[in-house]
Amino acid sequence: MSDSRKGKRPLVADKRYGASPPKGRKATAKPKAKPRKVSRRKAAPVRRRGGIIGLLQRLISWILRLIWRVVWRVCAVAVLLLALAVGYYYTTLPNVTELLDGRARGSVTMLDSEGQVFAWRGDQFGGVVTAKTVSPHLRNAIVATEDKRFYRHFGLSPRGIASAVRINLSEGRGPLSGHGGSTITQQVAKLLCLGVPYDPETQTEAEYETECRRGTIKRKASEALYALAMEAKYSKNEILTIYMNRAFLGAGARGFEAASQRYFGKSAANVNPAEAAMLAGLLVAPTRFAPTNDLTRSQGRAATIVRLMNEQGYLTDTEARAAQDNPAQLSPAAEARAGGYFADWVMSSGPEFFTRKTTEDVIIKTTMDQRIQRAADNAMAWVFENKIREGSKAQAAIVVMSADGAVRAMVGGRKTKVAGAFNRAVQAKRQTGSAFKPFVYAAALDLGYSPNDTVVDEPYCQTIPGSGQWCPENYTKKHYGKVSLTRALRDSLNIPAVKVSEFVGRDLVRQVASDFGLQSDLAAGPALALGASESTLIEMTGAYAGILNGGSSVIPYGLVELRLLGDQEPLMGTGGGIGERVVQEDAARQLIYMMEKVVSEGTGQRAQFGGRQLAGKTGTTQAARDAWFVGFSADYVAGVWMGYDDNTPLTGVTGSGLPAEIWRETMARVHEGVPAKPLPMMSPSQAGETREQTTGGVSGGGGVGGFLDSLLRDILGGGGNTGANQPRPNVSGSDR
Structure with missing residues (x-):
């Protein structure tokens, strides 16, 4: 049996590799070609089943092919339209230097009799700072607080948006109400009001601000397109520079240089980690966290930001502990809350076009003596x-x-x-x-x-x-x-x-x-x-x-x-x-x-x-x-x-x-x-x-x-030499 099995193997090999046809038979086709043709004919019925199931399969296949043809064409059109929209915004974007001071009106800085600043009014702009010249602690605090993936995303953060929507829904609000999930670039787009300038002839400043802050889906989409255009036009540091100069930070301060001068009496280039954290904390709610309104609340917010900076590696444990133990304090001028009654009086007594409605940055030297002012304040309080x-x-x-x-x-x-x-x-x-x-x-x-x-x-x-x-x-x-x-x-x-x-x-x-x-x-x-x-x-x-x-x-x-x-x-x-x-x-x-x-x-x-x-x-x-x-x-x-x-x-x-x-x-x-x-x-x-x-x-x-x-x-009948016919006065006498 063993010999017989061994004897059959060459026959299999012959069939596999095509043996010569028997004598007397006409060779019609190669043995190898027939199995391929028969194989294809027999495979077709396997893919296409008959009956209702086969019909459904063919219908679903046709629908999927149709959807694919439509989807890729729609996507191509959408990408084209997106590119056109981003390109349009790209062409409207000016040079970075033109976007740094976005105030609608000017400011007033008041000096005392010794030439020291004691009060501010209006929208104060402290001068241009850049991402390179500002204190590294302040730059890091802003990124850690507002957009920790700022240097890695393309202007939008799908993860951040999804997280914000989830939080809003979990808190019982609408998907776009509350947390926004906006990147720093999107916030800059909002600060720039999508490039629409303020026109005092057609609307008030409050109406303009309201329009810029609208949170509709259409507005959010426009901000996203504008953000993409900025990412294409400007570098990350340039975008951050615009943000640092235009952000409103409470008490009339526009930009981090003005806020640093107002609250700490120093340049934003010189703030320490505790001061940087307090300034960055103003971004979420400038009025609520302004240190001139509630210093304790502002210090608490700053402590949270110090922890974020430590977790993200911007501060060592030692630096973070030092910042927590020595929170930022207000400068004397900021502590005086912008000059109080005296500053109000100077503003009301000066020319309106250079005080209350100034469009320029004005410096006013006054007669104020801060030592005497403190004496009066303390006497009243005592x-x-x-x-x-x-x-x-x-x-x-x-x-x-x-x-x-x-x-x-x-x-x-x-x-x-x-x-x-x-x-x-x-x-x-x-x-x-x-x-x-x-x-x-x-x-x-x-x-x-x-x-x-x-x-x-x-x-x-x-x-x-x-x-x-x-x-x-x-x-x-x-x-x-x-x-x-x-x-x-x-x-x-x-x-x-x-x-x-x-x-x-x-x-x-x-x-x-x-x-x-x-x-x-x-x-x-x-x-x-x-x-x-x-x-x-x-x-x-x-x-x-x-x-x-x-x-x-x-x-x-x-x-x-x-x-x-x-x-x-x-x-x-x-x-x-x-x-x-x-x-x-x-x-x-x-x-x-x-x-x-x-x-x-x-x-x-x-x-x-x-x-x-x-x-x-x-x-x-x-x-x-x-x-x-x-x-x-x-x-x-x-x-x-x-x-x-x-x-x-x-x-x-x-x-x-x-x-x-x-x-x-x-x-x-x-x-x-x-x-x-x-x-x-x-x-x-x-x-x-x-x-x-x-x-x-x-x-x-x-x-x-x-x-x-x-x-x-x-x-004279008890009277004087004038006014005897006057009405009876309201006061019958005064005492001491």
């Missing part, structure tokens, strides 16, 4: 913390200026670190009470009367047609007989003030007060002498500055010079200062003597500090709705107002109380390290002999004055 009952809604304001009207500090309310708030120092018009009386006596002294001349303090009434009798009273409800003008002012006696005003003439008193700077409408009736008129604190303080400087008016000012950024020559200079003379210098110096007695012996004694010569005047209006103390040393003038915004009467407060204490706390701090100087005052003895007056109820120390005063009252 008094309200230690002297005012908890829960009180009472407000106060402070103005400190030099004798020439240069304002050195301003506090417009209890909350000192604010911007854009109601400024009670310049916006609140309130009755002045007895703080107005120095202008009554200034008119008399300018006519040649002496501080030692006398007037009789006794019951006094005027009959005002249509209103009946008006009878002012002293705060003490008492009368003191014949008193000198000095004592009348020292003790804030109402009846003598009215008598003097009526004698010299209300018109003259109004003229003197107006020339000293009280621009509000002054009362026409006899209550003019008691401060029935309204004025602002800055006007009152400026008027007292005129007394200190020897009787010349002043216009309070804060702006010293204004220039454009990069220019050396100012466009405008000081808008205030000393004006024309109002009263003679001797009269002003004698009035200072009288006002010094108010502080050293009279109603203003609580204002004393440091053994210095001080002068001033208290004032309280009817029902104690307003309380004032305005006064000066030889170096500075300060005014304090206290009251409620809604005119609610103060409880137990007069000008001689809390306002005098606020004034003392302010001026004591202001004068730290300032040598004591005597006031420029003149006593009656220095002025020469007092001259006797024999008419009008004002007398020079003799015994006939009271008689003539009574006679004048009888002749």
Whole structure:
């Protein structure tokens, strides 16, 4: 069997390799060709099954072939359209340098009297920084926070978009609501508003910003195309440079250089890891995480970014720990919250086209003295913390200026670190009470009367047609007989003030007060002498500055010079200062003597500090709705107002109380390290002999004055020489 099997193998080999046909047979075809043809014919029925299953198979195959033919053609068209769209955006993209400053308006930088920056307004642009010149820590913090695959993707991040959609859906929002998954390149496309410039003629800035931030699917698609075009046009570092210069980072700062200067007082090239992390943290929510709004919250956000930088290898463990242990702190200017009330006042008093609506970058040098401003802020805080009952809604304001009207500090309310708030120092018009009386006596002294001349303090009434009798009273409800003008002012006696005003003439008193700077409408009736008129604190303080400087008016000012950024020559200079003379210098110096007695012996004694010569005047209006103390040393003038915004009467407060204490706390701090100087005052003895007056109820120390005063009252029916037909005034008297 073994032999027979072995004998058959050559036959198989013969068939395989084609043996010769048997004799007598005609050779028709090669044996190898037939099996191939038969094999193909037999294979076809195997692929195409008969019946319904075969039919379905053939139908599905035809559909798939059709879909493939359509899909690849559609994809080709889509790719072509995408390339055309990207190409269109590519052609519209300008040079990188044209995209770095995208502000619609300019900025204002304010310098104090020493030339140091203390405030900013508008959209601040600190200058161009690039991905190469900026601190590496800041560049790394931005990438780690906003787009960790920035240097690896082509402008879009499908993984990031899918992750954002998943998170949004899991949190119950729409797929495009909330987390965006945008790359830095897409964010730049949004910042550029797809290349559409702002046109103030057709829309407001707010409308433009809203349009640029729309989150519709169409808008997102356009941003994606724009991002692809930028990736084709610019390098990664150029895209990052645009981003770093255009991003809004809170408090009016555009770009990281402006933000670094505003918050830390240094260039973005020099920030450390902690500062870089705080700046990068502003990108997600500039207002919420601005360190000027909530430093603790901003530091917490920065700590999170430091951890991200450590996880992504940008910081070592040691560097990250150091940044966590030493969080970034605000610069003094940033801590002051952009200059507060003083900066607001300068912005409102300057030309609108160079301040509130400037399209240029403006530098304004001011009269601000930051040491004095801190003194006023601290004094206000100390008094309200230690002297005012908890829960009180009472407000106060402070103005400190030099004798020439240069304002050195301003506090417009209890909350000192604010911007854009109601400024009670310049916006609140309130009755002045007895703080107005120095202008009554200034008119008399300018006519040649002496501080030692006398007037009789006794019951006094005027009959005002249509209103009946008006009878002012002293705060003490008492009368003191014949008193000198000095004592009348020292003790804030109402009846003598009215008598003097009526004698010299209300018109003259109004003229003197107006020339000293009280621009509000002054009362026409006899209550003019008691401060029935309204004025602002800055006007009152400026008027007292005129007394200190020897009787010349002043216009309070804060702006010293204004220039454009990069220019050396100012466009405008000081808008205030000393004006024309109002009263003679001797009269002003004698009035200072009288006002010094108010502080050293009279109603203003609580204002004393440091053994210095001080002068001033208290004032309280009817029902104690307003309380004032305005006064000066030889170096500075300060005014304090206290009251409620809604005119609610103060409880137990007069000008001689809390306002005098606020004034003392302010001026004591202001004068730290300032040598004591005597006031420029003149006593009656220095002025020469007092001259006797024999008419009008004002007398020079003799015994006939009271008689003539009574006679004048009888002749005029208890009235003065002007204004007898005026309506009954609103204020029946003021106190101390």
